Amino acid sequence: MNSVSLTDVLSVLPLETILWSILGLLFVGFAFYSMILLWHWKAYSTGRFTTVASMFTYLVVGSVLLAIMALAVVWLSAV
Amino acid sequence: MSTSSFQLQKGEQVIAIIRRHWFRLAVVGFIDGCVVALLLIGLVVLDTFVLSEVTAAGGLGQLLPLSLFVLAGSSLILWMHFFSVWSDHWLDAWIITNKRIIDIEQKGFFQREVSSIPLSRIQDMTVTTEGIIAMWLHFGDVRIQTASITRDLIMRQVPFPEDVREHVLSVLALHNTVTLS
Numbered sequence: 001m002n003s004v005s006l007t008d009v010l011s012v013l014p015l016e017t018i019l020w021s022i023l024g025l026l027f028v029g030f031a032f033y034s035m036i037l038l039w040h041w042k043a044y045s046t047g048r049f050t051t052v053a054s055m056f057t058y059l060v061v062g063s064v065l066l067a068i069m070a071l072a073v074v075w076l077s078a079v
Numbered sequence: 080m081s082t083s084s085f086q087l088q089k090g091e092q093v094i095a096i097i098r099r100h101w102f103r104l105a106v107v108g109f110i111d112g113c114v115v116a117l118l119l120i121g122l123v124v125l126d127t128f129v130l131s132e133v134t135a136a137g138g139l140g141q142l143l144p145l146s147l148f149v150l151a152g153s154s155l156i157l158w159m160h161f162f163s164v165w166s167d168h169w170l171d172a173w174i175i176t177n178k179r180i181i182d183i184e185q186k187g188f189f190q191r192e193v194s195s196i197p198l199s200r201i202q203d204m205t206v207t208t209e210g211i212i213a214m215w216l217h218f219g220d221v222r223i224q225t226a227s228i229t230r231d232l233i234m235r236q237v238p239f240p241e242d243v244r245e246h247v248l249s250v251l252a253l254h255n256t257v258t259l260s
Contacts, residue, residue, distance in 0.1 A: 015141065015145070019145075019148055022152065023148075023152075026152060026155060026156075030155065030159065033159055036188055037162060037163070037166055040166060040170065040185075040188065041166065041169070041170075044170050044183075044185070044191070045169065045170065050169065051169075054162075054165065054169070058158075058162050061158055062155060062158060062159070065151045065152075065154050065155040065158065066151075066155065068147065068151040069147075069148050069151045069152055069155070071147075072144040072145070072147040072148035072151065073144070073148060075143075075144040075147070076141055076144040076145060079141055079144065
């Protein structure tokens with residue numbers, strides 16, 4: 001029986017396509033989830049400053065993480 | 080003041096807005112942080128051993144960006160989880176006005192329960208603090224017994240429950256004075 005190395009597996013898999021698909025799904029999920037979350041806060045919150053500050057923090061950090069994922073895929077393509 | 084879930088009556092003023100203690104939120108944040116840290120350690124260890132083997136074999140250097148992708152993706156999911164808990168924490172509140180106590184409870188995203196108890200129906204209040212952490216961080220439950228047969232109002236895990244009790248009692252005393260005069 002031939003042993004298959006990790007290098008072989010990585011070189012055969014269409015990694016970029018898989019990663020872009022995962023990123024796309026996460027992006028859609030994040031956008032939909034954020035829409036619900038922000039609508040809730042806007043509709044029901046009883047403290048304006050904390051609500052706006054939290055909305056800002058949530059969206060900025062979420063976007064940064066998505067950007068890191070996109071950069072990782074671009075990096076992977078360059079390797 | 081008005082939100083889409085409740086409207087203040089004529090002459091009603093908000094005296095205090097009380098929320099749950101931050102302890103539960105901190106525990107969730109700590110657990111989420113630990114998961115990210117463990118993932119980071121796992122990926123570093125994996126990269127150190129596997130990457131060196133692959134590089135030595137003249138193979139691919141794909142594991143580093145792949146690890147970054149996995150780490151950022153997991154962090155995003157945990158970040159969303161933390162904010163759903165934060166949302167639940169922030170949207171649950173007890174609003175004390177000069178006429179009633181409003182109990183707002185957010186149950187998930189699509190269920191919200193808003194009930195209110197007029198101050199005139201309050202009969203007794205009990206404070207319960209259980210456990211060493213609750214004693215140390217000063218949080219506990221305040222049970223407000225009412226003349227209603229349906230249920231008592233319980234403010235769960237509120238900070239400084241004794242102070243909340245005293246506060247409600249002083250509002251109640253003021254309300255009774257105004258009503259009697």
